[in-house]
Amino acid sequence: MIEPNWPNNTRFSGRDDATHQPLATVGAVTRPIASDALCGDVCAWWWRNQNLYLSLADGLGHGEFAREAALAAMASAQRQPADTSLSDIIARCDDDLRATRGVAIGLAVVDATAQTVSFCGVGNIRALLINATQHRRFICGYGIVGAGFKNLFIDTQQFFPGDILMMASDGLPEHFVVSDPLSESSCSAQQLAEALLQEWAVETDDAAVLVYRAPAC
Numbered sequence: 001m002i003e004p005n006w007p008n009n010t011r012f013s014g015r016d017d018a019t020h021q022p023l024a025t026v027g028a029v030t031r032p033i034a035s036d037a038l039c040g041d042v043c044a045w046w047w048r049n050q051n052l053y054l055s056l057a058d059g060l061g062h063g064e065f066a067r068e069a070a071l072a073a074m075a076s077a078q079r080q081p082a083d084t085s086l087s088d089i090i091a092r093c094d095d096d097l098r099a100t101r102g103v104a105i106g107l108a109v110v111d112a113t114a115q116t117v118s119f120c121g122v123g124n125i126r127a128l129l130i131n132a133t134q135h136r137r138f139i140c141g142y143g144i145v146g147a148g149f150k151n152l153f154i155d156t157q158q159f160f161p162g163d164i165l166m167m168a169s170d171g172l173p174e175h176f177v178v179s180d181p182l183s184e185s186s187c188s189a190q191q192l193a194e195a196l197l198q199e200w201a202v203e204t205d206d207a208a209v210l211v212y213r214a215p216a217c
């Protein structure tokens, strides 16, 4: 069973009112562990001041309380003012999630004007930048958002039209491979997310894949 799974206040198609950028370049898919109907992995994306934020949270364990923690993380991140750094957003999530099980999180922001993507994460989140010359893996800090963390690092890279940013939970093996045909532009972000989940997701954990392809000019 593969079903898209995102909070109701995020949009995934059409155009953003402020920037007129197409949103269909985002794709996301989540799938619960075989033993549970609810998924503890949640993906979300939202705009602030013409910057696109993308996030994937993996609530500890699985089921209802994992999902509650992941949804709380997405809500906390989306509440933060536009000028909040990625590390401060995660620090505020850490405060806001104290009463929950906690999450692993990946958080990225795409600045279309500067043509950069910045990533910051905690725990077992796979995050990958794919462009014509490299597959770059972003590094996450140690810990649990909601129970403390260390070694947060914000990694900023150039990000050009056609480049792909991808996040996955540890429901995919750490060194999953994105084959060349998948990363070609004929494959939509949603198709890419679904294909990767189909090929790599393990049945012993919730799984999620979030994909953003920078629109061609």
Ligand SMILES: [Mn+2]
Binding pocket: 058, 169, 170, 171, 205, 206
């Ligand atoms: Mn997991």
